[in-house]
Amino acid sequence: MSGIAGWNWQLDGWIVVAGVLCAVAAALPGNFLVLRKMSMLGDGISHGVLPGLAAAFFLTGSRSSLPMFLGAVLFGLLTAVMTQWIRDFGHVDEGAALGVTFTALFALGLVMIVRAADRVQLDPGCVLYGAIELTPLDRWTLAGWEIPRVVVVLSVVLLLNLVFVSLLYKELKLSSFDPALATASGFHAGMLHYLLMVVVAVTAVASFESVGNILVVAMLIVPPATAALLTDRLGRMIVASAVLAALSAVLGHLGALVVPVWFGYRSTTTSGMMAFAAGLLFLLAALFAPRYGWLARAVRQHQGAWRILAEDLLAVLYRWDERRPGQSVSREQLQKQLLSGPLASRVVLIWQRFRGRIRPVPGGWRLTDHGSRCGRELVRSHRLWEQYLVSAAGVPVDRLHEEAERLEHFTGEALRQRLGQATNAPRRDPHGTPIPPEN
Amino acid sequence: MNTEQTAGSVEVARASVAPLWVQDLTVAYHRRPVLWDIELEVPRGQLVGVLGPNGAGKSTLIKAVIGLVPCMSGCVRIFGQPYRRSRHRVGYVPQRESVDWDFPVDALDVVTMGLYRQIGWFRPVTRRHRQTAMEALDRVGIADLAHRQISQLSGGQQQRAFLARALVHDADLYLMDEPFASVDASTERAIIEILREMKSRGKTVLVVHHDLQTVSDYFDHLVLLNLRLVAQGATAEVFTRENLRATYGGRLTLLDEATEAMRRGEGT
Numbered sequence: 001m002s003g004i005a006g007w008n009w010q011l012d013g014w015i016v017v018a019g020v021l022c023a024v025a026a027a028l029p030g031n032f033l034v035l036r037k038m039s040m041l042g043d044g045i046s047h048g049v050l051p052g053l054a055a056a057f058f059l060t061g062s063r064s065s066l067p068m069f070l071g072a073v074l075f076g077l078l079t080a081v082m083t084q085w086i087r088d089f090g091h092v093d094e095g096a097a098l099g100v101t102f103t104a105l106f107a108l109g110l111v112m113i114v115r116a117a118d119r120v121q122l123d124p125g126c127v128l129y130g131a132i133e134l135t136p137l138d139r140w141t142l143a144g145w146e147i148p149r150v151v152v153v154l155s156v157v158l159l160l161n162l163v164f165v166s167l168l169y170k171e172l173k174l175s176s177f178d179p180a181l182a183t184a185s186g187f188h189a190g191m192l193h194y195l196l197m198v199v200v201a202v203t204a205v206a207s208f209e210s211v212g213n214i215l216v217v218a219m220l221i222v223p224p225a226t227a228a229l230l231t232d233r234l235g236r237m238i239v240a241s242a243v244l245a246a247l248s249a250v251l252g253h254l255g256a257l258v259v260p261v262w263f264g265y266r267s268t269t270t271s272g273m274m275a276f277a278a279g280l281l282f283l284l285a286a287l288f289a290p291r292y293g294w295l296a297r298a299v300r301q302h303q304g305a306w307r308i309l310a311e312d313l314l315a316v317l318y319r320w321d322e323r324r325p326g327q328s329v330s331r332e333q334l335q336k337q338l339l340s341g342p343l344a345s346r347v348v349l350i351w352q353r354f355r356g357r358i359r360p361v362p363g364g365w366r367l368t369d370h371g372s373r374c375g376r377e378l379v380r381s382h383r384l385w386e387q388y389l390v391s392a393a394g395v396p397v398d399r400l401h402e403e404a405e406r407l408e409h410f411t412g413e414a415l416r417q418r419l420g421q422a423t424n425a426p427r428r429d430p431h432g433t434p435i436p437p438e439n
Numbered sequence: 440m441n442t443e444q445t446a447g448s449v450e451v452a453r454a455s456v457a458p459l460w461v462q463d464l465t466v467a468y469h470r471r472p473v474l475w476d477i478e479l480e481v482p483r484g485q486l487v488g489v490l491g492p493n494g495a496g497k498s499t500l501i502k503a504v505i506g507l508v509p510c511m512s513g514c515v516r517i518f519g520q521p522y523r524r525s526r527h528r529v530g531y532v533p534q535r536e537s538v539d540w541d542f543p544v545d546a547l548d549v550v551t552m553g554l555y556r557q558i559g560w561f562r563p564v565t566r567r568h569r570q571t572a573m574e575a576l577d578r579v580g581i582a583d584l585a586h587r588q589i590s591q592l593s594g595g596q597q598q599r600a601f602l603a604r605a606l607v608h609d610a611d612l613y614l615m616d617e618p619f620a621s622v623d624a625s626t627e628r629a630i631i632e633i634l635r636e637m638k639s640r641g642k643t644v645l646v647v648h649h650d651l652q653t654v655s656d657y658f659d660h661l662v663l664l665n666l667r668l669v670a671q672g673a674t675a676e677v678f679t680r681e682n683l684r685a686t687y688g689g690r691l692t693l694l695d696e697a698t699e700a701m702r703r704g705e706g707t
Contacts, residue, residue, distance in 0.1 A: 035542060167561050174552050177542045181604075184505045184531050185556035186523075232543045232588040 014136040014148050019249030019274055021154035022210045026219035027245035028161040029199045031238050034224040035176045041080060043217040044102035045197060046204035048079030050109025050213055057116040069205055076201025079105060130212030130271045150209055157206040164199050165238065173234055211271040218275035223248060226282045229289040248278035308409050309348050311378055312338055314357060317367045318375025328364035376436045381411040383429035384419040390430045391423055397430055458483050458612040458643040459504065464513030466503045473499050475667045484641045486634055488648045488658035492687050495665045497647045501614045505531055517612060526556060530610035532601050534617050540590045546600045547585040550575050553604035575607040580629055595626030602630060613644045631657055654678060
C-alpha cells in the first residue's frame with residue numbers, strides 16, 4: 001500500500017472502510033430488488049429521498065441530525081407509495097409511474113438544496129456523487145476511539161441490513177419468488193415489499209454522504225446483478241454480492257488513486273471509481289461466468305457441433321480403412337468428405353491428434369488403435385440404425401443415410417445393444433455393407 | 440361487506456360441513472365485474488373440476504377464496520371458517536406461469552416453501568423440513584432432481600414441483616390452478632394418480648381445468664363458470680350439452696370440442 005503515491009492509512013484506510021461498509025450494506029437488500037425486477041425502484045428511492053434531506057437542511061441547518069435521517073427515509077418510502085398510486089390510478093406502467101415520481105421529487109430536492117446552499121455549507125455536486133474523501137475529517141469519539149461519523153452510521157446500517165436479510169431470509173425469498181403463495185401463507189407480500197423499501201431508503205440515506213444520490217444505485221444493483229451471473233442459489237448469490245461489493249469499494253479507491261496518475265492526472269473521485277469497478281466486475285462476469293457468461297454459452301453452443309465434426313472425422317477414416325486398408329487420407333480429402341471449412345478441419349485434426357485418436361503419416365492421416373475403436377462404434381451405430389429404420393420404421397432406403405447420420409452421434413453402447421436385439425443382430429446393413437462387431 | 444350477519448344460521452350450519460362454501464361472491468377489477476353472485480358448495484372428499492372459457496373468472500374464483508383479490512361482496516367459508524383462520528387446511532397451486540422460473544432456487548427449495556407457513560415468521564428452515572420436502576418430491580417422482588435449479592426442469596417437472604409444494608403441508612382442501620396446462624402425458628397421468636390418492640384419503644381437490652375430453656374421467660363434481668355460475672353438481676348430472684353451450688356459448692370451436700367430448704362420453 002505504501003507503494004501507492006500519497007497513500008495514508010489515517011485517511012485512505014477510513015475511506016476504504018466507509019466504501020466497503022456502504023457497498024456491502026447496499027448490496028444486501030439490492031439482491032431482492034434485482035430478483036423482484038425492481039432495480040429501477042431502488043434508483044427512484046435513492047433520488048426520492050432528496051427533498052427530505054433538503055428540508056432537513058432548511059430546518060436544522062446541519063447535515064447529521066436524526067430528524068433529517070427520518071425525513072429522508074419518509075420521502076424514500078413516499079416514492080415507492082406514489083409510484084404504486086400513479087400506476088394504479090393513472091393506468092400507466094410501472095416504469096412511467098416511477099419516472100414521473102422520482103424525477104419530480106428529485107427536481108424538488110435539487111431546487112431546495114440550491115436554495116439552502118446560500119445558508120448551509122453544502123455543495124450540490126456532493127448530492128450527486130457524494131464526498132467519501134471527506135469521511136476521515138468529521139469524527140466522533142466512541143469509547144476512546146476516534147471514528148469517522150460516516151463509518152459509525154454505515155456500520156449501524158450494515159448491521160441492520162444483515163439482521164433484516166438473515167432474519168427475514170425465507171420470507172423475502174418466498175415473497176420475491178411467489179408473492180401470491182406468500183400472502184396465502186400469511187406472510188403479507190405487500191407488507192414485506194414496503195419493509196424492503198424502508199430498508200432501501202435507509203441505506204440510500206446513509207450512503208448519501210459517501211457515494212451520493214446517483215451512485216448508490218450502482219451499489220444497490222450492480223453487485224447483486226453480477227452475483228446472479230455467478231450462481232443460481234439465493235444464499236450464495238447474497239454472499240457473492242457482498243464480496244463483490246467490498247471488492248468494488250477497494251478496487252474503486254485504489255483505482256481512483258492510481259489510474260489517473262498513469263495518464264498524468266491527479267487522483268479522481270472514489271465513489272465514481274467504485275461504481276466503475278462494480279461495472280467492470282459485472283462486465284467480467286457477463287463475459288466469463290462459468291455457466292451464464294457469454295464465453296461459456298458460446299462454448300456450449302459450439303461444443304455439440306465440434307463433437308459431431310470430430311466423430312464424423314473418425315467415422316470417415318474408419319470407412320476409408322475398411323475399403324483401402326493401410327492407406328492414409330490427406331487433409332484435403334477429409335475436408336471434402338466432412339463438408340467443413342479449412343480452418344475447422346485443421347482444428348478438429350489437431351484436437352483429435354491431441355486426444356490420441358489419429359496420427360499423422362506420410363501423405364495424410366490414419367486412425368490410431370483407440371481412434372479405430374471409436375470409429376467402429378460410430379459406424380456400427382450408423383449401420384444398426386439404418387437396419388432398424390428399414391425393418392422397424394419403414395423408412396425409404398434413400399433417406400436412411402441422413403437419418404442414421406444424425407442418430408449415430410447420440411447412441412451409446414446400451415442403445416446399440418437394444419438396436420441389435422430389435423433387428424435380430426444383423427451382419428449387414430440395408431445397403432449390404434457388413435456391420436462391424438462391438439469392440 | 441359484513442356478511443357474517445347476513446348469512447342465516449341454517450347456511451352457517453351447512454357451511455361448517457363443506458370444505459368450501461361461497462355465497463353471493465362478486466369480484467371486480469377496476470369496477471368491471473369478473474365474477475358475479477357466485478354461490479358454491481363443494482362436497483367433501485371429491486375431485487372438483489372448475490370449467491369455463493378464458494376470462495370466465497376461474498383463477499379469480501380461487502384467488503378470491505384465499506384472499507389474493509379483494510371481494511366486492513360475498514362470504515367465503517372454508518370448513519365453516521374464514522380463510523385467515525383456516526389457512527392451515529388449504530393448499531394452493533398457482534398457475535405455472537405465475538412465477539419466474541429463473542429465480543435462483545432449486546426444486547427442493549420450492550417444495551420447502553410449502554412449509555413456511557407452518558415454520559412461521561423469522562424461524563429458519565431446518566434439516567427436518569428439508570427431509571419432509573424431499574419425501575414430497577419423491578411422491579411426485581422427481582426426488583432425483585431435488586438440487587436442480589428450477590429453470591432446468593421440464594414443464595411437467597416444474598408442475599410436479601408445484602404439486603409437491605402443496606402436498607408437503609398436509610391440507611384438507613387443495614385449490615389448483617390449471618395443474619394440467621401444457622404438461623406431458625406421463626406427468627398428467629402421474630398428477631391425476633396423486634389427486635385420486637389424495638381423494639381416497641378424504642382430501643377435497645378443486646382443479647381449474649381446460650381439457651373437456653378428460654372431464655368425466657377425472658372429476659366427480661363440476662363447477663361451470665362464465666362470469667356467473669352456470670351450473671354445479673355431480674359430473675354425471677351437470678356435464679350436459681345445454682350446460683356446456685351456456686358456459687362456452689358462442690365460441691364455436693370450443694363448442695365443437697365440447698360436443699365431441701359429449702359424444703364420446705355417451706358412447707362409453
